[in-house]
Amino acid sequence: MPKLFEPLALRGVTLKNRIVVSPMCQYSAQDGFANDWHLVHLGSRAVGGAGLIIQEATAVSPEGRISPEDLGIWKDEQVPMLRRINDFITAQGSVPGVQLAHAGRKASTYSPFTGSGEVPAAEGGWPVVGPSAEAFTDNYPQPEALDAAGIQKVITDFRSAAQRALAAGFQVIELHGAHGYLLHEFLSPLSNHRTDEYGGTFENRARLLLEVVAATREVWPEDLPLIVRISATDWTEGGWNADESVQLAALLKTRGVDLIDVSTGGNVPKAPIPVGPGYQVQFAERIKAEAGIRTGAVGLITTPIDAEAILANGQADLVLLAREFLREPYFPLFAAHDLGVEVEWPAQYERAKPRIASAAGQR
Template sequence: MSLLFSPLRLRETTFRNRLWVAPMCQYSAEEGVPNDWHHVHLAQFASGGAGLIVAEATAVVPEGRISPRDTGLWNDAQRDAWRPIVEAVHARGAAVGVQLAHAGRKASTWWPFADASGTVPAEQGGWQSVAPSAVAYEGFAEPRALDEAGIADVVAAFAAAARRAVDAGFDVLEVHAAHGYLLHEFLSPLSNRRTDAWGGSLENRARLTVDVVRAVRAEVGDAVPVLVRFSASDAAPGGLEPEDVAEAARWAIAAGADLIDVSSAGLVAHQQLTIGPGYQVPYAARVRELSGAPVAAVGIITSGAQAERILQDGAADAIFAAREWLRDPHFGLRAATELGEPAEALWPPQYVRAHRPG
């Protein structure tokens, strides 16, 4: 058996393989409620062979949405709408998670296929964004700096959303501390200018992420796997580097996280990235090496052979892919065939007649 299609166990959940679907925002909800689009979008990946499917960045409070069309878990109606989607994924053999998120200073923006860009004005349904410091993301409205009470409310909101997620049947929770959103904003010195206990040293800047992980773990108990997505580099002078994030990852693991999902960038518009196949895998390998934590790699991973090589090289323990699943919702079946896995190991019986040995 390939490593890619060998099982992986985290706490009380066993994933049937290590080829997973990364969270991808669909910007298709109303009032934070997922709908039939989300149902079909996520369930198809389970039929396509994914081991774990993580639903999109899902706001823990209304003001934590990236756009007015983001999904949420701040009320029970949203929880109840997620439940049949979770059941559909389970019926097709995959585990399902949700990425709990707060967009911070990148909130209240137009979705990518809107007829506008930048911050949504209040008169068109926008709202005041918040951040560690009153420093805007380039081209967006200035956020309001959170006070102590506001920070405490954020931690409580993540815990409450985690409870709703588990009650909806999600197997896995991912805390979003990457891509320039609120927890990442606290972690990076480029966006955190505070001089109190939430700013300055790396330990202070990581405090909110660690507190959120600890609160989520306390809320959901010992059985549920908790992942944390970090941007391993800000790709900008003076920003985070993998050594900083590996230290934060160690603290997150100590607070109750189980695996670190390693991405990069997203904090500032002037970032400089060289993008190509597997371009973020070295970040995953470095965080894994320095932290000793299990990690998932992501970043233009498009074939079974490429994903298998990453695991065989010891760069990661699991693989997240995103756009390749959009291009081919049966990416898992294709990758399994490429690696010589027998049809009955993964293919739905309804599809086996289309299997061709690799």
């Protein structure tokens, strides 16, 4: 059995395989509400056989949205449609997860379909916050540095969002501590210039994330997994780096985190990132080995052979695919065929199932 199709148990949840739909913003919500687009988008990946489907960055507060079209989970009225989607995902044998997020200083910006940079108040924009009063780049909003009350609100918002996630039927929570959004902004000395207990030393810069983890674990059941996504490096001198990521992952493990979803970058515009197939896998491998925690690898993983090699070589425990799942919603079904594994197809699609003896050209 290829590693890609071995089940993985995380606390009381077992994934049928190790192929994960990575969170992908769809910028298709109104007032944070999910709709039929999200049902079909996420549901089709469940029909396609993914083991875990992590819903896109879902804002814990209105001001935590990246764009006005982001999904949200800041009020109870948003729960029923999320529940409907998750019920469908679960019925297909996949596990529904959600990425809880706060965009910080990268909030109140246009979706990629409509423009770039700051959305002005006249067009529905809002004041944004961050660890320090420094904008991400010239055409992004100028943030206000969070005070003590603002930090406590962020923690409370994540805690409340976790409660709603449970009510909505999610079985996995991923906290978004990557890509230059709020929790990552606090981690990195390039965006965090505070002089209080949330700035300066590694311990201080990691404090907010650890407090959010603790608040989430207070309300998230013991038998359900908690994941944290991090950017393992800012790819910029003087920024957050791989050594700190290993140190952070070890701390997160002691706080009840079950797996680190290892990405990179996003906190610095125009960082020199050496993009290429599997370019971030090295960081997942190092964190797994040195912090002793399970990891997920992500970043231009596009073929079953490459995905299998990452797992077979012990570099990570899961692979997360994004753009490849946009191109091929049924990636796991065809990956099984390519690797010679017999998996169950939906009964409605069984007549189109390629037989193992034939090549992928039958698709």
